[in-house]
Amino acid sequence: MSSGIWQRGEEDEGVDGFLIADIKKEVNRAAKLKCNICRKKGASIGCVAPKCKRSYHFPCGIKRECIFQFMEDFRSYCWDHKPVQKFSDEESRGTSQCTICMDLVEQRPVYTVLKSPCCKNAWFHRECLQYQALSAGIFFFRCSVCNNKDKFQKEMLRMGIHIPEKDASWELEENAYQDLLQCYQHCDIKRCLCKKGRDYNEPDSKWEIKRCQCCGSRGTHLACSALKSWEQNWECMECRSILAKSGNYSKQKKRSLATSEKADGTTCLLEEPSPKCPRQSSGSQRNFLLQSPKALCQNNLSPCSHRECPASNTVTMSLSPLMSNRNCSLRKKHLRKQRGKVSNILKELKLQINTKTTRLNINAENFWNSALKGFRQRNFSPTNTIEIQFTNCKNRSKTDTSAASKHHFFQLLMLHLQNSSLFEGSSAKNLSLDFQALKENLYFEAGKMIAVSLVHGGPSPCFFSKTLFRCLVCGPENVKPALEDVADVDVARTIKMIKYASSLSSLQSAIHDCYEFLAAAGCLPIRPITSLCDKDLLVNDILIHHVIKRIILPLESFRQGLKTLGVLEKMEMHPDAFSTILCHKSERFSAETICDLFTIHSSSDVNKAEGADFWVGYLQDVESGESVVTLEDILLFATGCNCIPPIGFDPEPTIKFLHRRYPVGNRLLNCLELPITETYEQFKNKMEFAIRNALRFKIE
Numbered sequence: 001m002s003s004g005i006w007q008r009g010e011e012d013e014g015v016d017g018f019l020i021a022d023i024k025k026e027v028n029r030a031a032k033l034k035c036n037i038c039r040k041k042g043a044s045i046g047c048v049a050p051k052c053k054r055s056y057h058f059p060c061g062i063k064r065e066c067i068f069q070f071m072e073d074f075r076s077y078c079w080d081h082k083p084v085q086k087f088s089d090e091e092s093r094g095t096s097q098c099t100i101c102m103d104l105v106e107q108r109p110v111y112t113v114l115k116s117p118c119c120k121n122a123w124f125h126r127e128c129l130q131y132q133a134l135s136a137g138i139f140f141f142r143c144s145v146c147n148n149k150d151k152f153q154k155e156m157l158r159m160g161i162h163i164p165e166k167d168a169s170w171e172l173e174e175n176a177y178q179d180l181l182q183c184y185q186h187c188d189i190k191r192c193l194c195k196k197g198r199d200y201n202e203p204d205s206k207w208e209i210k211r212c213q214c215c216g217s218r219g220t221h222l223a224c225s226a227l228k229s230w231e232q233n234w235e236c237m238e239c240r241s242i243l244a245k246s247g248n249y250s251k252q253k254k255r256s257l258a259t260s261e262k263a264d265g266t267t268c269l270l271e272e273p274s275p276k277c278p279r280q281s282s283g284s285q286r287n288f289l290l291q292s293p294k295a296l297c298q299n300n301l302s303p304c305s306h307r308e309c310p311a312s313n314t315v316t317m318s319l320s321p322l323m324s325n326r327n328c329s330l331r332k333k334h335l336r337k338q339r340g341k342v343s344n345i346l347k348e349l350k351l352q353i354n355t356k357t358t359r360l361n362i363n364a365e366n367f368w369n370s371a372l373k374g375f376r377q378r379n380f381s382p383t384n385t386i387e388i389q390f391t392n393c394k395n396r397s398k399t400d401t402s403a404a405s406k407h408h409f410f411q412l413l414m415l416h417l418q419n420s421s422l423f424e425g426s427s428a429k430n431l432s433l434d435f436q437a438l439k440e441n442l443y444f445e446a447g448k449m450i451a452v453s454l455v456h457g458g459p460s461p462c463f464f465s466k467t468l469f470r471c472l473v474c475g476p477e478n479v480k481p482a483l484e485d486v487a488d489v490d491v492a493r494t495i496k497m498i499k500y501a502s503s504l505s506s507l508q509s510a511i512h513d514c515y516e517f518l519a520a521a522g523c524l525p526i527r528p529i530t531s532l533c534d535k536d537l538l539v540n541d542i543l544i545h546h547v548i549k550r551i552i553l554p555l556e557s558f559r560q561g562l563k564t565l566g567v568l569e570k571m572e573m574h575p576d577a578f579s580t581i582l583c584h585k586s587e588r589f590s591a592e593t594i595c596d597l598f599t600i601h602s603s604s605d606v607n608k609a610e611g612a613d614f615w616v617g618y619l620q621d622v623e624s625g626e627s628v629v630t631l632e633d634i635l636l637f638a639t640g641c642n643c644i645p646p647i648g649f650d651p652e653p654t655i656k657f658l659h660r661r662y663p664v665g666n667r668l669l670n671c672l673e674l675p676i677t678e679t680y681e682q683f684k685n686k687m688e689f690a691i692r693n694a695l696r697f698k699i700e
Helices: 020-030 058-063 126-140 150-158 237-246 283-289 293-298 313-317 320-350 364-376 402-418 435-439 442-455 466-474 489-499 504-513 515-521 532-562 564-573 575-582 591-597 608-623 631-639 680-699
Strands: 095-097 104-106 113-115 123-125 209-211 219-221 357-363 385-391 599-602 654-658 664-666 671-675
Touching (some): 104 123, 113 126, 123 126, 320 442, 320 564, 320 575, 364 442, 435 442, 442 532, 466 532, 466 564, 489 504, 504 515, 504 532, 515 532, 591 631, 599 608, 608 680, 631 671
Parallel strands (some): 357 385, 654 671
Antiparallel strands (some): 095 104, 113 123, 664 671
């Protein structure tokens, strides 16, 4: 960015093409220039605007909101001459939602806010855009709404967003797509004839494993099911029974596999899988396969049904996107089912809460300390009803109910814990080792806060790694960590050096280079390394030490905190259900989710069907981006919460169609009172006017 230096060399000369002699000249030149911001010398960057003589340091320019363009001549503009985006009067009003962080953003021509040049209602925080650009790189950075790349990147570069020329961060992860290469290879026939075991697979032989052409999650050796070749169709017992019940199973293709005679006179029994490979529940698959073609279209699936699968192997492979969509749909249904189970469990735990009230006074400017003080005060009890009173908070509306304030408090609390020094990692986090936090018993308090949030109607953390969750519910001695659980870059590099050593000499050299680390971790091998296969045991010892043994005290303290209100006990009893709210982020809202959440009530003189049509149509418009509000805005307007808590809402959200002028969100009752209109356009305009005004008032 320095004004008096140019890249005159090749990429491998000097420092990335900047010659050493040129760098020294620029240092001498900048030593005479004083920064117009901090008043210290060494200001090598100058504004490129004509007649502007301001100079400044790069960090000073960032603080003063100067614009640095990371393209062409790498121009720099001071705070008076920097480029700005032009907004119309209509656009520069109200608020929108940043499509990256999903938080509200004011539609104003300021440094911290940027508008998409290709989408009318796409607004972003500058910080969010810069973070996304650094992660996506020049090949994947594009508008998150319309996916425009060229126009979007050109405008963002003009406004000072740095887009590095590199692959996306997710492309650089080691073995990032390894799971895509795995396919099901197991014989599920009750009496497997293969002497080498159910997992043995020898291509182009009778012991080649054939997968079910419908679900792909069951398999058989060709010989075990009397199949003559790979091209021959085969369905597992579950799919065949489902197809038979739905009337879609073709008798011409049906083979009596359950009673097919073998050459040696034995009979293949397909009714049950091996006890070593327990069969998963087929309820969700059955529900999917019984859907009508119309339902398949509504799920964005191909109208081609399973009964049309041809015998050709080439054509069958083209159905893999359909099966992928099916698996995705089944996974979503499974998650919803498990979260419904968690909701019922938390409602049982909530029966412990009494009517005695404990008020927590939360200072918004010193949130964590005031929250910690509240949880540690003498009269605080997890079984008391909690009331939250915010002080010094400009963003909270006086019309907020106590439930909305409490939900907002727990939401801020979970966000603070996620970004605190108690946890480490990117998105899926493990416990870190913070001696000061351990001394202050903060791990216990964190577990207690999470348990109280779940039972009292707050959000869930959603950032636990699978390893951390297994340590909590199964015990650390029963968990095998992976390389992905190591957040420390240096430790991860050390483990990779050992894990990917290609020869015995390189392995011994890697051990020698990190000898002190291995000695401190207590991971030095008892016997000498004599073969390359010894590295696996050593890598496993390092992972167990760094991920589990190192944080055993914080983990135990955290477990004790989670025992509050009996939450940990329920986690141990229902691990599959609780993993959906602790290890998985909540799904993005859909029109279907909001529609199912609200129950419609109306008086006898109201046309309920017409009002419901307007309501469903409006939700679909909002989901497709044809509205200035979002689905989260609607939920916030009606309940005061922008997400659905794991325990659900109390009372359940309802809708009433009344003879009134504008919609009203009764947050005390979680009731959305909607007006009766003659046309859909009137209904939509009134909804957007009321919601936007309510949210604008809340922010102001």
